[in-house]
Amino acid sequence: MMKKNTPATLSDVAELAGVSKAVASRALSGKNRPISADKKARVCQAAELLGYVANPFAQSLANQETGLVAIVINHISNVSDLTLFDSLIQGIQSIGKQALFVRLKSLQDIDQLQKNAFIQRVDAALVLSDLIEPQLAESLFYTHNVIMLNGKSQDRGYSVKVNEALGIKDAIAYAQRIGIKRAVLIAGRQSSVNEEQRVEHYLTHLAQANIKLESSVFCDYSYDEALAYLTAANIDMSDELGIFCTSDSMAMAAVDYCQANGVTKYSSHIFGFDNTEFSRRGCYQFSTIGFDKHDFVQSIITLVKQAQSNDLSVANEHNEKRLPTKESHLIIDTQFYLNTP
């Protein structure tokens, strides 16, 4: 396993197998390139023996594929991110690629992005950050395989969206059923398109359910901000008030606010979003809206593979360079999770 210092190269393998570099390359290429069975076997054996692993940098240079997938995010902070990222990394590794995280805290970081040599050349990009518009994404990456996951999209291209209307509707229908008459809406970031649509849904369905929206506020998905707001506004939790939060973190703040103010039957009156484990733990019992992260990730990974094969076939046809001929916009539905003891 003498790997340090000088890793074996294709030449080494070819030499040991007694064939040319070209043959060695074909033998190991995975695809079905023309080659005689015995030479292929010899090459593979030699490769094994030398512990040969192809240098991906040389490969990329020669064939334009990098084996990298970018995940473009805002700063990581939400607890709901944990499981999402975990399964995203896993999914990417499962198709033999590597996950490259790009953290984008503010628009200023985008300048740096433009200069970021690696991410420009990824095979695919998954855009979760709401700072990135489809058009910007288009210009940020050389690949056309940009999958928008932040709720934005263009006609051309790929996206996986979450249909939040369903879960929100069910949550509000439930609220109506148990007699909630007034509502406070604690939302996330005003600048996010995702969030804008989400708020829209709340507004529509609250109105339909005849629940009066008493106030609404943006708290950046943050526990602290939400708690500060509730405290400052001195929200009156008489029985018919429902607190609708667009993240479980903020819903936790609502729970703590209620407890601090001696409100005991808050559980059925607080609604979170994300369906994190926290919505069903101990004192933090509240209902929440969410979706199956596993389905979500699966759709994304499938799309990455599909996009790539489209790319290849287009390239093979005429070597024409143009926008992707295929597009795809998948939709995942949210669901309402009732968690009341």
Next chain:
Amino acid sequence: MMKKNTPATLSDVAELAGVSKAVASRALSGKNRPISADKKARVCQAAELLGYVANPFAQSLANQETGLVAIVINHISNVSDLTLFDSLIQGIQSIGKQALFVRLKSLQDIDQLQKNAFIQRVDAALVLSDLIEPQLAESLFYTHNVIMLNGKSQDRGYSVKVNEALGIKDAIAYAQRIGIKRAVLIAGRQSSVNEEQRVEHYLTHLAQANIKLESSVFCDYSYDEALAYLTAANIDMSDELGIFCTSDSMAMAAVDYCQANGVTKYSSHIFGFDNTEFSRRGCYQFSTIGFDKHDFVQSIITLVKQAQSNDLSVANEHNEKRLPTKESHLIIDTQFYLNTP
């Protein structure tokens, strides 16, 4: 910003600037290579104009640096990981490198790792996964800049460790002071060396404080497992019992267990580990042990830079290839955070 399809190359820049590729390369290299001021200016201007960004794959091939830093982790699940990863990615980006996540759920994944072309060639590796022994790490990467962060280390090489004895000692001293006489220890993963040392510290200091350890158990840092254990064991929470948990998640389980069993004054009797935000939120008020993640990350990043420059100077001296001449083992101290209302 006509970037798609055919990105500008060094040749394009050189041509536009009216110089040779070599001069263009030097002008843009960042380092202080010999070049006349006016040519440098011309080259930079040309590069700007063309929106030139160097191809990192070609660069890596030519100069052996990849600009990639691997972060080797177990699956992401712990809430305390959020802030750590966030600032780790940020730190890596701050020195102009990219974070490559490698997720390792079980030892079987290591086989794949051996074949993982990218990670073998990273400029540095940060090993957090407790599945990786120093020796294995050594063989996994071509670089010597492997920084062990999982509590393991060899004489030669780099590590940043956390001195957990301090925080644990203080926590137990506090417990003694408030009259705790009996203890339950809920630990993480038995196979982890970090965890083994940690348990050792608890045992030592509990004994010194004359607190009797009634039982101890490994719950894989998990809320669910911890709660299941407490429930199954039907732990008796009479006043002098302290519950010491090696993660905040498990401490939350302890809180919920107490609440479910009508124990009201649990706050000062439950001790977590990680110092997550949850230890001071609403009903989850408990003391916790932790360290400054920012310091931790800073130390790591500093080490990465230092390791790299060592590498370069060694390479420059005689182009000798050998084990790193320098080593460094930094230690970050934990602290006890008292969070009782």
Next chain:
DNA sequence: CTGAAAGCGCTAACAG
């Protein structure tokens, strides 16, 4: 089916 050769884009000697 095979091998020689060109080249991906860049850097690093090496002479000027």
Next chain:
DNA sequence: CTGTTAGCGCTTTCAG
């Protein structure tokens, strides 16, 4: 200070 030259390791024509 500058340009020429030779690679880094791999894939891919293109003749045999």
